[in-house]
Structures are given as structure tokens and as C-alpha cells.
Amino acid sequence: MGLVSLGAQTIPVGLDIGTDQVRIAQVKPAGAGYVLSAYSKVGMPLGAVVEGEIFDQTAVTHAIKDAWRLGGFKGKDVAIGVSNQKVVVRLIDLPYMERAELQGAIQYQAQDYIPIPVEDAILDFQIIGDYMTPADEHMMEVLLVAASRDMIDNAVSAVEAAGLRLVRIDVTSFALVRALFGAVDSVLPSHEEAPGEAVGVIHISSGVTNIAVVEKGVPRFTRVSSIAGNQFTQAISNVLNLTFDEAEELKFRAGLPDIEGGDPISGDHSVQVAQDTLEREVNKFIAEVRRSLDYYLTQATQVRSISKIYVTGSGSQLHHLNEYLSKGLQAEVAVADPMHFLQVPSALQSVVMADRMGIAPAVGLAMGGAS
Ligand SMILES: Nc1ncnc2c1ncn2[C@@H]1O[C@H](COP(=O)(O)OP(=O)(O)OP(=O)(O)O)[C@@H](O)[C@H]1O
Numbered sequence: 001m002g003l004v005s006l007g008a009q010t011i012p013v014g015l016d017i018g019t020d021q022v023r024i025a026q027v028k029p030a031g032a033g034y035v036l037s038a039y040s041k042v043g044m045p046l047g048a049v050v051e052g053e054i055f056d057q058t059a060v061t062h063a064i065k066d067a068w069r070l071g072g073f074k075g076k077d078v079a080i081g082v083s084n085q086k087v088v089v090r091l092i093d094l095p096y097m098e099r100a101e102l103q104g105a106i107q108y109q110a111q112d113y114i115p116i117p118v119e120d121a122i123l124d125f126q127i128i129g130d131y132m133t134p135a136d137e138h139m140m141e142v143l144l145v146a147a148s149r150d151m152i153d154n155a156v157s158a159v160e161a162a163g164l165r166l167v168r169i170d171v172t173s174f175a176l177v178r179a180l181f182g183a184v185d186s187v188l189p190s191h192e193e194a195p196g197e198a199v200g201v202i203h204i205s206s207g208v209t210n211i212a213v214v215e216k217g218v219p220r221f222t223r224v225s226s227i228a229g230n231q232f233t234q235a236i237s238n239v240l241n242l243t244f245d246e247a248e249e250l251k252f253r254a255g256l257p258d259i260e261g262g263d264p265i266s267g268d269h270s271v272q273v274a275q276d277t278l279e280r281e282v283n284k285f286i287a288e289v290r291r292s293l294d295y296y297l298t299q300a301t302q303v304r305s306i307s308k309i310y311v312t313g314s315g316s317q318l319h320h321l322n323e324y325l326s327k328g329l330q331a332e333v334a335v336a337d338p339m340h341f342l343q344v345p346s347a348l349q350s351v352v353m354a355d356r357m358g359i360a361p362a363v364g365l366a367m368g369g370a371s
């Protein structure tokens, strides 16, 4: 699915515009997967992107240009992801109709499901299945995506000002799911999960966290939370009256307190305060994820629980975080592997390995363009 799809002349490059980093990935199909042909990453100045939205277009354009120069990418076509409070994704049930008919009808149907006025939104949808009701009505399940036109226009301008051609806009969490589970079309394939099972995916980065629920490789629910790495750092900075950079360094060093109490208690007072602060923030975070998953479960007809959660994102590298998630969400937590479908040539190994927690959205965006 792409919110915007124009005819691409080359395989579009995946461009992930983040709060801390711009990441660009280019892939080529290879066998059952892909090979990474180029990758680069450059830092984004503080405040240019806030909670997934572009605030300083000039700064973002600069960062994109720098990253582009660094990577040696082919062509000019790019695919970007959007993930912020101005994109909503809803799973809806509609009477069955052909794709072409739905294309026309969605404009009229959408308003009932989305908080953005339809006239200010760009809409997209993906049919994910159809079924018969007990009363013998033919129904279909549709994943409806609505994104605010202003927010999209901002992103388009930032990319075009960098001399690139935006050919595809994706929902970041769909790209993420694609990187982790492979490219799945609307027809449900057989997959490792048993019927009626769903897995969670949580990608914690800096300004936002993407939460998704995946059934048979297809995302059926997604939500963006603004509790992410930045908020953890900001909380430490507030409590200890540190600069953002000092708090960031302390966050890396302190991590969460060991849930089992196995770590020696730090003699450093600021480490202890940072750990307590992080524990409070992470508990808020877990409550937010829990609410999202519970919401999904109340809607799902066949799925009763989510017993496995894949975690990625640079912000998920907080010491002991996975133990807290596992306990708080009552689920097995696994570190997701963004390289599952990706061969990485030796020249790119070191840069990719160093960023393996942060790379998934860019890879998934690139895969979406290549499939
Ligand atoms: N070792 C670590 N421990 C804890 N947090 C870490 C660690 N390494 C990186 N982080 C956090 O990861 C976050 C950066 O993640 P990432 O680079 O994925 O963000 P981004 O993609 O630029 O932002 P976003 O997608 O949210 O706009 C920062 O909050 C940073 O503090």
C-alpha cells in the first residue's frame, strides 16, 4: 500500500526521516529476499522533526542531501514513511465490493471512521480479506489509511527540495512489518503463526514509537505513540536538571534497574535517580502499549491474546527494557531481526550492524518500492 504512488523510473530508495537520524536504504530483489545495495545515515539537528512531523523543512532537506551524498544511491526516486498523530489506520468491515468500486466509495465511507475531515485527508486502503457472515452476507475487511494533507505536503516539499522525486508514501509501521515479516500482498499467505494468532511489533525510536499487531504477516492494527527515547531522556534531564546531551549519556549508562535485583546497586546517586525515572517512564510506556493491544483484542474476533512481541528501534536498547516489557505485557519478547530478508554485502556490514536496531523502517520502505 502506498498513500501516494506515482510511476517510478528506478527502484525507489527507502528514506526514513527521523527525529535523530535520516536513514536511506536501497535494495534489489535477490532470490526470495533482497540485497542491500546502498545505505547511509546522518544525524538530524534537534527540533527539525518533532514527534514524527517535519518542523524545520530546510534542516530536513539539508540532512537528506547529506545522507544522499554519503550513500551513492542510484536514481532519484524515493519512498518515505509517515508516522505521527496525523496518520490514522483503521480496520473496517464493509459489504463486499470490487476494488475499483471501493476506490470510488471509500471517499464517502471513510468519514465515519477517521478523526480528520475527509476533505483535508489523503486516503488509501488495502483489502485484507473477505468473509461470509452467519446471515450469509458477503463482507470484506479493509485497512483504511488517512493522512492529513498538510503533513504530507510538508514531507513532499522537504524531499523535493533535496532534488529527489517522491514516488511513494507508506505508513512507517507497514514498512516495519514488511522488513520483519517479508512483503505480503493482500491475499493472505500461509505463515508460521497458527490461525487466530497475532504477534505484536514495537519499534521504539526517538520521537515516536510504532505499535503494530500482525496476523499472518499482515498488519491489522497500528498506532503511533509519542512515548519514545526522547521522552525518556527528557524525563532524566528534568529530574536531574541536566542538559539534553548529559541526560542522554546518563540514560545509556544507567538503563533500567534490574528487575530481578541482580545488578549491584550503583553508588552513583545520579544513576539511581535516572534508573528510577526511567522505570516510571517505562511503566507509562507499557501502560500505553497495553491499551493499544487491548483495544486491538476487543476488536479481533479470533485472537484472544498476544503472546509474542517483537521489539526493535534504537530506543529499545535501554538496559533491561525487554524484561520489563515481557513482564508488563505478559508476553514473550524477542529482539526483531531486520536483516531476515536482507543480504548485506561486506562493504556495508559494519555500518549496518552498528545500526541494526534502527534500520528496519528504511529497509521496509525500500522493500516496498522494490516489490
Ligand atoms: N544504548 C541505548 N540505550 C538507550 N537508548 C538508546 C540507545 N541507543 C540509542 N538510544 C535511543 O534511541 C533513540 C534514537 O532512535 P532512532 O535513531 O531510531 O530515532 P529516529 O528514527 O531518528 O526517530 P523517530 O523515528 O522517532 O523520529 C534516542 O532516543 C536514543 O537515546
Ligand SMILES: [Mg+2]
Pocket (backbone or CB within 6 Å): 016, 017, 018, 019, 205, 206, 361
Ligand atoms: Mg525512526
